[in-house]
Amino acid sequence: MPILYRLTVPRKKNVSSLIPGLRLRKAMEKGLEIIGPAALQGIFEDLERRGVRLESEAACSTDQINGILREIFGEDASRLMMTRIYRHLDSD
Helix, strand or coil: CCCCCCCCCCCCCCCCCEEEHHHHHHHHHHHCHHHCHHHHHHHHHHHHHCCCCCCCCCEEEHHHHHHHHHHHHCHHHHHHHHHHHHHHHHHC
C-alpha cells in the first residue's frame, strides 16, 4: 500500500504575508518554472485581471495569490504551487 504525504503551505504567525510584487513574481518564476513559460504567463495575466500587480513594488498578499491559484487549479495543485513559491521566497 503506497504511503501518501500531505504537503502543507508554510505559514508564519498564521497571517497573510505581504510581499513586494516584483519579489513575488521572481519567486513564482523560479518556483513554477516546471509548468513552462506559456502557462506561467497565463497565470500572471489571470492574476493581473484580478487586480494583483506583480510588475511593481506594491505589496501583494500571499493569501490572495493562494486563493486565486486555488480557484484556477484546485486545492492540491495550489498547495503544491504555493509550497514551491514559498521555498523560493525563503531562499532570497
